[in-house]
Amino acid sequence: MASTSVIDELKKSQILELLEQGKRVDGRTLDEPRKLIIEINAIPKANGSARVRLGDTEVICGVKIQPDRPFPDMGDKGIFICTAELLPFSHPSVETGPPGPDVIELARVVDRGIRESHMIDLTQLVIQKNKSVVGVFADNVVVDYDGNLFDACAYAATAAILTAKTPKWEMKDDVPTLVEGGESHVPTITIPVSVTMGKIGNYIVVDPNGDEWASMDARITITTDSNGNICALQKGGNGGFTFDEVIKCGELSVKVGSKIREMLKQAKERGQ
Amino acid sequence: MGGRDATLVLLDENGIRCDGRKVDEPRRIMIKAGGLKNADGSAYIEFGDNKILVGVFGPRDVHPKHMSNTDTGILRVRYHMEPFSVTERKNPAPSRREIEISKVIKEALEPAVMLEKFPRTAVDVYIEVLQADGGTRCAALSAASVALADAGIPMRDMVAACAAGKAADTIILDVNNEEDQAGQADMPIGYMPSLEKITLLQLDGVLTPAEYKKCVETGIHGCKIVYELQKKALTDKYFGNGEK
Numbered sequence: 001m002a003s004t005s006v007i008d009e010l011k012k013s014q015i016l017e018l019l020e021q022g023k024r025v026d027g028r029t030l031d032e033p034r035k036l037i038i039e040i041n042a043i044p045k046a047n048g049s050a051r052v053r054l055g056d057t058e059v060i061c062g063v064k065i066q067p068d069r070p071f072p073d074m075g076d077k078g079i080f081i082c083t084a085e086l087l088p089f090s091h092p093s094v095e096t097g098p099p100g101p102d103v104i105e106l107a108r109v110v111d112r113g114i115r116e117s118h119m120i121d122l123t124q125l126v127i128q129k130n131k132s133v134v135g136v137f138a139d140n141v142v143v144d145y146d147g148n149l150f151d152a153c154a155y156a157a158t159a160a161i162l163t164a165k166t167p168k169w170e171m172k173d174d175v176p177t178l179v180e181g182g183e184s185h186v187p188t189i190t191i192p193v194s195v196t197m198g199k200i201g202n203y204i205v206v207d208p209n210g211d212e213w214a215s216m217d218a219r220i221t222i223t224t225d226s227n228g229n230i231c232a233l234q235k236g237g238n239g240g241f242t243f244d245e246v247i248k249c250g251e252l253s254v255k256v257g258s259k260i261r262e263m264l265k266q267a268k269e270r271g272q
Numbered sequence: 273m274g275g276r277d278a279t280l281v282l283l284d285e286n287g288i289r290c291d292g293r294k295v296d297e298p299r300r301i302m303i304k305a306g307g308l309k310n311a312d313g314s315a316y317i318e319f320g321d322n323k324i325l326v327g328v329f330g331p332r333d334v335h336p337k338h339m340s341n342t343d344t345g346i347l348r349v350r351y352h353m354e355p356f357s358v359t360e361r362k363n364p365a366p367s368r369r370e371i372e373i374s375k376v377i378k379e380a381l382e383p384a385v386m387l388e389k390f391p392r393t394a395v396d397v398y399i400e401v402l403q404a405d406g407g408t409r410c411a412a413l414s415a416a417s418v419a420l421a422d423a424g425i426p427m428r429d430m431v432a433a434c435a436a437g438k439a440a441d442t443i444i445l446d447v448n449n450e451e452d453q454a455g456q457a458d459m460p461i462g463y464m465p466s467l468e469k470i471t472l473l474q475l476d477g478v479l480t481p482a483e484y485k486k487c488v489e490t491g492i493h494g495c496k497i498v499y500e501l502q503k504k505a506l507t508d509k510y511f512g513n514g515e516k
Binding site for chain 2: 043083087090143
C-alpha cells in the first residue's frame with residue numbers, strides 16, 4: 001500500500017489542524033463512513049460477485065464455488081477461503097509479484113472477519129463426510145486505492161457471498177457429480193460488517209480515506225455480526241490506543257456497522 | 273473454457289453462427305476511456321462476454337534500475353486473469369499462458385508507442401481480465417491502446433485487434449469461446465489501420481493458402497471496426513459527454 005511521502009507529512013499537519021476544529025479533509029464528521037455503492041452480479045461468470053465503491057476505493061469480489069477435499073481435521077464442514085490482491089493499476093506504488101506483508105494482512109483480516117462471524121453455515125456444504133465438501137472461494141481484487149481496503153474488501157466479499165448461488169453435487173462412483181437444476185443460495189447465518197477506524201493525534205476517525213490512512217498513527221478494524229456482537233478485531237499501525245479509546249471504537253463499530261448492514265441486506269434482496 | 277456440448281451447431285444452413293451472428297459480424301463491443309483514478313491512463317472494454325480493465329503508468333522511473341535503457345524508454349506489459357474470470361477458479365499466480373500473452377501484447381504495442389522520446393523511463397501497461405470468454409488477447413490489446421492514448425503517451429497509431437478463424441469450413445470474424453474450442457482455426461490479429469501494419473499475428477489450426485489470405489483479410493476488416501470504436505471512446509471522453 002501507499003508509502004509515506006513528504007506530501008503526506010504536509011497533509012498530516014493539515015488533517016490534524018482540521019480535526020482540532022472537529023472537521024475532516026473531505027467534509028465528513030468523525031464517525032461518518034464514505035458513500036458506499038454496492039453493485040451485485042458484476043461478473044456473471046462467477047457464482048456470486050460484487051463491485052464495491054467506498055468513496056474512491058473500488059474493489060471487485062468474485063465468488064467461485066466448487067467441490068474440494070475437506071481439511072483433514074474438519075471432514076464435516078465445507079471450505080471457505082477469502083483472498084485479497086491489489087491490482088497493479090490501483091496505485092502507482094503497487095508492484096507486481098508475490099504479496100507483501102500489508103497485502104497478506106489485508107487478506108487475512110478480511111477472511112477472519114467473515115470466518116469468525118460464522119457467516120456461512122459450512123455444515124451444510126458437505127457432499128460426503130471426510131471425502132468431499134463444497135469450497136467457497138471469495139477473491140477480492142482492489143481496482144482503485146483511496147484508503148481503507150479492509151472495509152471495502154469485506155463489504156465486497158460479504159455482498160458477493162450473500163448473492164452467490166451454489167450448484168449441487170452428489171457422490172456418484174466416488175466422484176462429486178453435478179446435479180442439474182439444484183442451485184440454491186449459499187447458506188448464511190449472519191451478516192458480518194467490518195468497520196475500520198484510524199487514530200490521528202488523539203482523534204478517532206471512521207473509514208479513513210487515502211490521505212488520512214497515510215497520516216494516521218494507528219488503526220483498528222472491528223467486525224460485528226447481526227446480533228451486534230464483536231467477532232473479530234485487528235489493531236494495526238505503530239501507535240497505541242488507550243482503554244477508553246478501544247471501548248469507544250467497539251461502540252462505534254456497532255453503531256456504524258448497523259447502517260452498513262442495512263445496505264448489505266438491500267444488496268441481498270436485489271440478488272434474490 | 274472447459275468441455276462444450278458435442279451437438280453444438282457452429283454454423284446453420286442460413287449462415288448463422290451459434291450465438292446468432294453472421295460470419296462477418298463481430299460480437300457486441302463497448303470501449304470506455306478512463307475510469308481509474310490512480311492510473312495515468314485507463315480503459316475498460318467489453319467484447320462479447322469479455323470484461324477487461326487496463327491501467328497505464330508512465331513514462332516513469334524504472335525499477336529495478338538495471339532494466340532501464342539510456343537510448344529509449346521501455347514498455348512493460350502484464351496480462352493477468354482474475355481467479356473468478358473463468359469457469360474453473362484460476363490460480364491467481366501468473367501462468368505460462370499469461371506470460372506469453374503479456375509478451376505478444378507488449379510486442380504488438382511497441383511499434384505504436386514512441387518510446388524513443390523517453391529514454392531511461394518505463395511505461396507500464398497492466399491488463400486485468402475480470403471475465404474471459406474467448407479472444408481476451410485481442411480485446412486486451414485494443415483496450416491497452418486506448419489506455420496508452422488516455423495516458424497522453426505519444427503514439428504513431430493505435431493498435432486495434434480482432435480475431436478471425438475457421439469453423440464449419442467457413443472463415444469467420446471474431447471467434448468466440450465455443451468456436452475456439454470446437455472450431456478449426458483461430459487467428460488473432462493486431463493491426464495499425466492508419467499505418468497499415470500488422471503487429472500481432474498468431475494462428476492455431478489448419479488453413480489452406482487461400483483460406484489463410486481470406487482469414488487475414490477478414491481479421492483486418494474486424495480491426496478496422498474496433499479502430500472506429502477506439503477513436504469513439506477517446507472522443508467521447510475528451511470532446512463528448514463522457515466524464516471529466
